[in-house]
Amino acid sequence: MSSIRSPKALLLHPLVSADVALFSLVEGALKVLLVQRSNEPDKGRWALPGAVLDPSRDRSLDDVAHRVLRDKLGLASAVPLTQVHALGGPDRDPRGWSISVLFYALLPLDRVPAVVGDTVEAIAWRDAARPGRGLAFDHATQIEEALVRLRDLVESRVLPLHLLPAQFTLTDLQTAVEAILGVPQEKSAFRRRLKDEPALEAIEGAFRGGNQRPAQLYRAAEGFVFEKGRGGR
Amino acid sequence: MSSIRSPKALLLHPLVSADVALFSLVEGALKVLLVQRSNEPDKGRWALPGAVLDPSRDRSLDDVAHRVLRDKLGLASAVPLTQVHALGGPDRDPRGWSISVLFYALLPLDRVPAVVGDTVEAIAWRDAARPGRGLAFDHATQIEEALVRLRDLVESRVLPLHLLPAQFTLTDLQTAVEAILGVPQEKSAFRRRLKDEPALEAIEGAFRGGNQRPAQLYRAAEGFVFEKGRGGR
DNA sequence: TCAATAGTGTCTCTTAGACAATATTGA
DNA sequence: TCAATATTGTCTAAGAGACACTATTGA
DSSP states (O other): OOOOOOHHHHHHSOEEEEEEEEEEEETTEEEEEEEEEOSSSSTTSEEOOEEEOOTTTOSSHHHHHHHIIIIIHOOOSOOOOEEEEEEEESSSSTTSSEEEEEEEEEOOGGGSOSSOOSSEEEEEEEESSOOOSOOSTTHHHHHHHHHHHHHHHHHTTOOOGGGSOSSBOHHHHHHHHHHHHSSOOOHHHHHHHTTTOTTEEEEEEEEEOSSSSOEEEEEEOTTOOOSSSOSOO | OOOOOOHHHHHHSOEEEEEEEEEEEETTEEEEEEEEEOSSSSTTSEEOOEEEOOTTTOSSHHHHHHHIIIIIHOOOSOOOOEEEEEEEESSSSTTSSEEEEEEEEEOOGGGSOSSOOSSEEEEEEEESSOOOSOOSTTHHHHHHHHHHHHHHHHHTTOOOGGGSOSSBOHHHHHHHHHHHHSSOOOHHHHHHHTTTOTTEEEEEEEEEOSSSSOEEEEEEOTTOOOSSSOSOO
16 A cells, blocks of 8 residues: 555565464464455465554564554454565566565454454454465465464463463463363373463452353463463463 | 665555574683664664665575575575574664564574674674563664574484584583573483484594593484474485 | 263373493504 | 593483363253
């Protein structure tokens, strides 16, 4: 969406953008949010939401990514973003040499506004592990990379609490971990690991009942962050 | 080194460069290579070697980093590079909005040419964990980040074989790991972990003798790469 | 009482950490 | 034989995996 770019500018400067792989749980499965592009290039194709760096407004690369969430998806509140990498080359965007700085974020489904802004035709939740064919640019690869990084973190025992609602049960948590890793977890061992987990707080007296034994509800501890070097406070 | 940049260009496009934290072992300690800048900005200060992206020559961000090694340090052969992250902002370089894509590499000291090219005043090996004050730009932070990533990999049991010469003993390897992690390793447990390590090959009949019991020499297995998901072949 | 899910206990096996013992070489 | 370093062994403790058992609720 943008100003005029002279051919010379195209040669001397790369186009820099931030793209966001937003992961969420939809009925127990890990999904990634795609948007249908309403502008050229790749108009009509499905892509990760992204935005072009605007040096006059953005103060950092994180800023660009946060702007994506705000402007394209209507996400007002602060969402933790993790940078995956930067990918650049002359051919990945038909407009010329371009750099994509890729981020991912985790959000419970109910915090993502269902209806989106005006720069986007439509949104879709695709299976994170198999987002489908025909994605715009190299976004299929990008999603794969983001998922690798997400799995790395979860494998190293950081809890993906940002995927869960404010209150959740240990079974919910286990389901989230399994959705990310794609591997079933052993219940007893899983819970044993959570014994002295500072990131988790049992909510005194709060349970979720179904037609069976009620489950203790938990919440993320104050100041929890999803990053290496402990997920604890 | 560069063309004229109009103020407008500065506003519309960020300056993109690749910087390389080259780690090596100097007398058993982990060091990072710094160069003294011979041009403005920050002329005379110590910095990570870096180069500005040239869209007409570079085919990827990795290319830029490899160009740094070739042109600034005279390193001809292919050196494995790992991307750490991209860092951008309006104030980190006095020339305006800039992005640095940071890489690190591991090399045995004897593979780094002692004398360097013409764009660099001098080089120095600084302690990786405390590279000193007064570095150019935000390179002190950059080194810290690179070291964090390097430690992550080594903690997850990937062997830093690229730091060692073609032939090395298990004690050499242990020393390298200790230099990176900053923590002494227990000899017996360390060797136990190497038992079925596919990345290591004992060199039949080759030993290094001192005034004591000779040590078996090893080499990196064919196709060894220093990256997550096994250092093995 | 039954179905369904929550939560705990137990046993075995692997690995890590600490520390000791043995092996080999040149001086 | 001694100093110096390489290499292996042993004991203990912590954690992971597998699997079974107990607990609680509404129907």
